[in-house]
Amino acid sequence: MTDMSNEGGKIAATPSPSQSLRKLAKYAIPVIAILGGVLIWHIASTFTSPLFLPSPAMVWGAAVEMALDGSLAGSIGASAWRIFAGWAAGVILGVPLGLFMGRFAIVRLLADPYIEFFRFIPPIAFVTLAVIWLGPGEITKIALIFYTTIFIVTLNTIAGVESVNPLRLQAARSLGATRMQEMTTIILPSTVPYMVTGARIAMGNSFLTVVSAEIVSAQQGLGSLIWTARNFARTDWVFVGIIALGCLGFVFDRIFRMVTNRTLRRFL
C-alpha cells in the first residue's frame, strides 16, 4: 500500500477496496479454475481404469519420477531447443523476405506462386521427406519448424508493408528520404506490429510441428516421450508430456510478450 501511494507522486493513489479486490480476482480466479479442473479430472478418474484416464496424483507421481531421473528435463530441453532454433531462423529470414516481397512487385510476382502453393501444405506432410533428405538428426526437426514459421512471418510482414500509411511515405519523401531510407525508417518500423503478430502465431504452430516431427523421428523430446509412452501403455506419461507441452508454450509466449514489450514497445 505504501509504495503504491508513491506511484508517480500522485495524490490518492491508494487503491480502493474494490480495486484491490479486482486485482486479487485477476489472479485468484484462474487458479480456482485450474484447481476446479483438476478436481473434476480426479473425480472422473475414479470411475475409469488408470490406463484410460490416470488420476492427477498418478500423473504427478510419474512427473516426479521422470523429473528425478532427468528424462523430463531432457525431453523439455530437446523440444524447446528445436522450437526456438527453427522459429528464430524462420523469423530472421521471414521478415526481410516479407519486406522485399511487400515492397518490390517483381520479387512478389516471382515468389507468389510458390507461396500460394506451399501455404496450404502443412509441415506434417513434409515430415517423411524431411527425414529422407536431411536424415534423422536435429536439423530435420529444426528445418520443419523453420518451414512452419517462415510462411506465417513472411505473409504477415507483406500484409504489414501493404498497410503502411501512404501519407507517411509521402511525408518521408518530401523530408528528403531516399527509397532505401524509406524502407529502413518508415516501412520497417511501421510493419513491426505485423511481424510480432506473425512471430507469435508461428510460435504456436511450431508446437504442432515439433510434436509430429518428434513422433516420427526422435530419441528425445516431448513428442517422442508421448509416443514412447504408448509402447509401454503408460497413459500417465502421455499426460505428463501433454501438460509439459502446454506449460512450455505458456512460458514461451510469456517470454516473447515480455521481450517484445520491453524492446519494441514504441512500435506496437
Place this chain on the structure above:
Amino acid sequence: MTGASINLEHVGIAFGTAQIVSNVNLTIQPGEFICLLGPSGCGKSTLLNAIAGFTPVSGRITVDGVPVTGPGLDRGVVFQSSEVLFPWLTIRQNVEYGLKLRGTPAKERREKADRYLAMVGLSHALDRFPAQLSGGMRQRAQIARVLINEPSVVLMDEPFGALDAQTREVLQAELARIWRATGCTIVFVTHDIWEAVLLADRVVVMTAGPAAGIKTVEEITLPHPRDQGDAQALTLFRRLRDDIGAEVRRALAQQGLSTEAAE
C-alpha cells in the same frame, strides 16, 4: 531561408480518364502567401500535391525556374492529417528526422530542433510521443519538422482543418508570425474563407470540378494582424463567399440538385 517563386503553366492533372484539374496558369512571387480556396472536392489539394511532386502533371511546374519532377527538400509539405508524424519517434526525433537522414551531427541536430520547436511553442513536449499530444500540438510539430529543412516553399494542405475553432485561430496567428520570420513562400489550401482572408497575400479561388481551374485571383493588401471585424475584410469575405457559393451551386446543379435544395 528565403522564398522561391513558383510557376504553373497550363497545368493539368488527370487520374485515368478523369480530368481533375485543367489548364491552370499561376505565377507565385518569392515569399508570397497564397491561399488556394474552393469548394471541397474541387482539386485544390490535388494541385498542391502536384507542386509537392507527388502527382505527375501535364504542362509545367517550376520552382525558381527548376522543373518539378518529384518530391524535394526545397518544398516542405504540411499535411491535414497529423497521422503523418511517425508515432514511434518522439517529437524531437520527428523534427530531427530530415537532418538525421542527411547525417547532420547530433549536436547540430539538437540545437536546430530546439530552435524550431521553440518557434512553434513545443519546447515543453520534446520527449513525448505524437499520440500523447493534442491535435493542435501535433500540427505544430509537423510544421517544425518541415521548417527545420529550411525549405524555400512550404505547401500546406488544410493543416488546421481538423482543429477546433479556438486552436485554429491561435495557430493561424502563429503561422503568420512564422511566415514573416522565415520569409518562405507558402501555398495554403483551405475551404475556410476567413482563414484565407486572415492569412493570404493573394487568394486563388478555384472552380468546382471536374476539370477545375482558376476562377478568380483576389489580392489582399490589408495590414497584419488582420481582424474579422475589419470592414474591408468583411467586404472581401462576402465577395469570396459569393464567388464560391456560385461554384458550389453550379457543382450541385451538375449533380442534379436544384439550387433550392442546395440552400
